[in-house]
Amino acid sequence: MLQLVYISTVVAAVDTAAILDVSRANNTRDRITGLLFCDGRRFLQALEGDTAMVERSYARIARDPRHRALVVLSRREVAAREFGGWAMAERVPGADGAAFTRRVEELVAAASPAVRATFDSFARLQRAA
Numbered sequence: 761m762l763q764l765v766y767i768s769t770v771v772a773a774v775d776t777a778a779i780l781d782v783s784r785a786n787n788t789r790d791r792i793t794g795l796l797f798c799d800g801r802r803f804l805q806a807l808e809g810d811t812a813m814v815e816r817s818y819a820r821i822a823r824d825p826r827h828r829a830l831v832v833l834s835r836r837e838v839a840a841r842e843f844g845g846w847a848m849a850e851r852v853p854g855a856d857g858a859a860f861t862r863r864v865e866e867l868v869a870a871a872s873p874a875v876r877a878t879f880d881s882f883a884r885l886q887r888a889a
């Protein structure tokens with residue numbers, strides 16, 4: 761199965777609840793799971809599932825005008841789901857924010873320097889939030 765992690769920039773005032781409603785319905789149908797993290801300025805999302813399903817979902821998400829400047833941090837085949845079984849869990853800065861950030865740091869550890877730099881700036885935004 762494919763695991764894909766990307767970050768993007770929020771466009772204007774975005775209704776995260778509405779995004780999550782549609783995401784959970786579609787992802788349950790498509791057997792896709794993952795996490796969506798939003799600090800109001802940036803999204804960070806992990807998608808896991810059947811490779812073709814994840815690619816199709818990501819193609820839809822990438823065309824969505826509610827965000828822009830998508831950067832794929834990690835795209836790899838995994839034997840089992842690593843982000844749990846949620847249809848799309850939501851993470852907001854708070855108690856488990858640090859653990860979530862660490863987990864994503866592990867994911868991007870093997871990525872290119874450019875991708876790591878992008879993630880580092882995201883992590884700094886999280887700490888500042």
Ligand SMILES: Cc1cc2nc3c(=O)[nH]c(=O)nc-3n(C[C@H](O)[C@H](O)[C@H](O)COP(=O)(O)O)c2cc1C
Binds near residue numbers: 784787817820824
């Ligand atoms: C940050 C962000 C994350 C999204 N995540 C998902 C997702 O996990 N699954 C999904 O189906 N749609 C997701 N969407 C919504 C898609 O872009 C698109 O609007 C939706 O899949 C269309 O579904 P529909 O054809 O059933 O109306 C996301 C949108 C944004 C902006």
